[in-house]
Amino acid sequence: MRWLLLKDLQILRRSPFLVGLLLAYATAIPILIGLALSGDQAKPAVAILNEVPRSQYKIALGGNSVNVAKYSSRLYSAVDPIRVKTRSEAFDKVRSGEAVAALIVPQDFTTKLSTGVEQPTVEVVYNAESPLKRAAVESLIKARLADANLALSHKFVEIGAGYLDALLKGGTVDVGGTRLDVLGLRNARGIVQAAIASSPRDSPLRGPLAQVERFAAQATLGLAFSNGALRSVSSPIAVRQTTLQGDRQSLSGYLVAVAVTTSLMFVGLLLAAGLLALEREENTFARLVRGLVSRTGLLVEKAGLTALCCVPVGLLMLVVVSLVAGALDWGRFGAWLVGLVLGGLAFAAFGVAVGGVAREVRAASLLAFLVALPVAFLALVPSGAVSPALYDVISAISAVFPFKAALQAMDWGLNDAEPGFAGPAAHIAVLVVAYLALARVAIRRFA
Amino acid sequence: MALTSERPAPGLGASGLTKRYGEREALRDVTFEAAVGEVVAIIGPNGAGKTTLLSMLAGSLDPSAGEVRRPPGGLGWVPQQAAIYSKLSVAENLRLFARLEKVDDPGATVGRMLDLTGLGERADDEAGTLSGGNQQRLNIAIGLLRAPDVLLLDEPSSSLDPRQRDRLWAFISALAGGGTTVVFSTHNVAEAERYADRVLVLADGELLFSGGPAELERTVGGDPRDFEAAFVGFLSAHGH
Numbered sequence: 001m002r003w004l005l006l007k008d009l010q011i012l013r014r015s016p017f018l019v020g021l022l023l024a025y026a027t028a029i030p031i032l033i034g035l036a037l038s039g040d041q042a043k044p045a046v047a048i049l050n051e052v053p054r055s056q057y058k059i060a061l062g063g064n065s066v067n068v069a070k071y072s073s074r075l076y077s078a079v080d081p082i083r084v085k086t087r088s089e090a091f092d093k094v095r096s097g098e099a100v101a102a103l104i105v106p107q108d109f110t111t112k113l114s115t116g117v118e119q120p121t122v123e124v125v126y127n128a129e130s131p132l133k134r135a136a137v138e139s140l141i142k143a144r145l146a147d148a149n150l151a152l153s154h155k156f157v158e159i160g161a162g163y164l165d166a167l168l169k170g171g172t173v174d175v176g177g178t179r180l181d182v183l184g185l186r187n188a189r190g191i192v193q194a195a196i197a198s199s200p201r202d203s204p205l206r207g208p209l210a211q212v213e214r215f216a217a218q219a220t221l222g223l224a225f226s227n228g229a230l231r232s233v234s235s236p237i238a239v240r241q242t243t244l245q246g247d248r249q250s251l252s253g254y255l256v257a258v259a260v261t262t263s264l265m266f267v268g269l270l271l272a273a274g275l276l277a278l279e280r281e282e283n284t285f286a287r288l289v290r291g292l293v294s295r296t297g298l299l300v301e302k303a304g305l306t307a308l309c310c311v312p313v314g315l316l317m318l319v320v321v322s323l324v325a326g327a328l329d330w331g332r333f334g335a336w337l338v339g340l341v342l343g344g345l346a347f348a349a350f351g352v353a354v355g356g357v358a359r360e361v362r363a364a365s366l367l368a369f370l371v372a373l374p375v376a377f378l379a380l381v382p383s384g385a386v387s388p389a390l391y392d393v394i395s396a397i398s399a400v401f402p403f404k405a406a407l408q409a410m411d412w413g414l415n416d417a418e419p420g421f422a423g424p425a426a427h428i429a430v431l432v433v434a435y436l437a438l439a440r441v442a443i444r445r446f447a
Numbered sequence: 448m449a450l451t452s453e454r455p456a457p458g459l460g461a462s463g464l465t466k467r468y469g470e471r472e473a474l475r476d477v478t479f480e481a482a483v484g485e486v487v488a489i490i491g492p493n494g495a496g497k498t499t500l501l502s503m504l505a506g507s508l509d510p511s512a513g514e515v516r517r518p519p520g521g522l523g524w525v526p527q528q529a530a531i532y533s534k535l536s537v538a539e540n541l542r543l544f545a546r547l548e549k550v551d552d553p554g555a556t557v558g559r560m561l562d563l564t565g566l567g568e569r570a571d572d573e574a575g576t577l578s579g580g581n582q583q584r585l586n587i588a589i590g591l592l593r594a595p596d597v598l599l600l601d602e603p604s605s606s607l608d609p610r611q612r613d614r615l616w617a618f619i620s621a622l623a624g625g626g627t628t629v630v631f632s633t634h635n636v637a638e639a640e641r642y643a644d645r646v647l648v649l650a651d652g653e654l655l656f657s658g659g660p661a662e663l664e665r666t667v668g669g670d671p672r673d674f675e676a677a678f679v680g681f682l683s684a685h686g687h
Contacts, residue, residue, distance in 0.1 A: 003543055004547075007539075007543050010534070010539070011534045014534045014535075282531065282532055282533060283530035284530045286502065286505075286524075286526055287524060287530040289507055290505050290506035291506055293547065
C-alpha cells in the first residue's frame, strides 16, 4: 500500500499541469470569494439626477426644519451613486450599462413634501434587458425607497405627535409659519373645574360646564394614547425573528463553506475517479490485483490519497479567503481540518465509485462533472422554495450523494453551524462505505 | 472438453476452468497441466478465450468454476498490452513492482532486469516515451522480477520487430532450459510450432487439442511441413 501511495504521489508530481490546476483552483477561487465578500461590488451603480435646488433641501414642517438630504443619503448609501446633471445623461448611463438604473428626483420634490398634503414622485429608469436583472433592480430600488419613506414618515409622525402633545398639555406650535400659543386640554379642564367650583351650586352654567369638563377629561385620556397609536401607524408591523432550524450564522461564512465544499467536490471527485481509472487505462490493474494488492486495498489507497490531497487544497483556500476577506474564525482551525477531512473522504469515495463505473479517465472526468453539478444544485435547494413533496424527493436524492453532508460538515467546521458534527459525520461514514462497496462491485469489470 | 498431458511434476495445473459473463461462456471446462520447464503455446482464433484463460491462470480474473494449481515459487504474468506506468521511469516501474512483489533485493533485481532487457541506457526515461517494443520488454521484465517458476505471456511478440522477437524467444528458451514453465498465447502459429513443446488449441472457449505441433499435423494429415494449414484444417474440421 505504501509503495502504491508513493507511486501515485510520484505520478501526480510528474503531472505539473494537473497539480498547477489544483493549486490555481485553490487560490483563484478563494481570492474571488474574498473580493466578493470584502469589496463593495454588491452595491449596484445607480445614476442620480437631483433636480431639487440646494436652497430647497430644508423644508419647514410644524415648526421643525427637516433636511431632506439626510433622508436621501439613506438611499445613496445602499448604492454606488453616479451623479449626473441632466435627464439625457442619466438615460445614457443606464443605456451604456455603466449604471443599472437612474433615479430622478424632480425639482418640486421638497415643495410638495413640505405641504404635507401632496405626494412627491421620484422617477426610476432602468434597462430591462433580462428578467433577472429587472427583478433585482426593481427590488433594490423599492427596498431603498421604502427605507427613505419610512424614515420620512417617522419624522412626520414625530411632528404630528408634537401637535397632539401641544393640544394635550398646551404650548407653542407653528402653523404655516405663524407661532400660536395653545392652551391645551389639561389646562382647559383645570380652568373649567375651577369655574364649576367657583360658581353657585344652583347656577344654570354648572351643567354645561360639567359636560365640557367631562369632554376635556375624555379627550385628555384619548390623546394620552395618541403618540403610541401614531407610531403604530408609521410602522404598523414590527418584526421579531425566531429561528426554528439552523442558526443565525453570517452569509459570508456560509458562502465560504459552499465554495470550499464545491472545490473539494471537484478536486476529490476528479482525482479519485482519475486515479482509479488510470490503473485500468495503463493495464496495471490486472497486474496489481493478482496478489500484489487486494481490490479493496487498492480502492482504499485511492480514496485515502485523494482525501489527503483535498486537505491541503481546502486549507489553502481557507487561508487565502481568510487573508483576503478575514471572514473566518481561526480559533476553529482544528474543526476546519475535521471538516476538510470529512468532505475529502466523502468526495474521494464517491470519486472511486465514479472511476469504477466509468473505467476510463476521460469518461470518468466527464461523468464526474455531469453528476457533480446537479448534485450540488439539489443540495442547495432550501425548504420552501419548492413544494413539500418535491422537497422531500430532493432531500432523499441529496442524502444519497455526498455534497449535502460534506457541506454540513464544512459549515460546522467553519461556522459551528447546525446540525453540528455528529449527524454529517455519521452520514459521510455511511456514504463512504456504500461508495467503496459500489466501487468494489464495479471494478470486477476492470480485468 | 478436458485434455490432460501425461507429464510428471506439473509446474502449473488447471482443472475444469470455466468463465461465464451472464449467459455467455467465455471459457468452458478447460483442464490441462504444464510440466516444469515445458513451453506451452495457446493458439486459437479471435475470441477463442486465450486471454481469459491466461488471466485466470495468472489470478487476475476469478473463474466461474474450476481451479488453478500454481507452483510454490510464484508465477510471472506478462499481459498482452504493456502494464506499466507511463509517468514513471523504466527503473521506477521495475523498482515499484519489485517492492510490491516483495523481492529480496529490489535494487539488484532492477539492475539485473535492466541488463537482461537491454534497457539500461533508458533506465531514467519515462516509460511512456519508449517505443512499443521497448515497452513490451519492460512489460516482460516486470513479469520476471520474482524469477518465477511459471511465466505466463499473452501474445508477447505482437509488438516486437523480428530482431526483438528473436531476442525474446532466445531469452524465453533460456528460461525454460533453466526449469521455468512458460505458457504463452499467440496468433502466430509458426511461432508456436517453432518454440512450443506443446500447443493447446482453443476455439469458442473450448479446449480442442493438447499435444505437440507434430501431433496436431498428424491428426489433420496433409502436408507435414505446413503447420499453419494443419491448424486451419483442424479448426475447420471442428466447425470453426
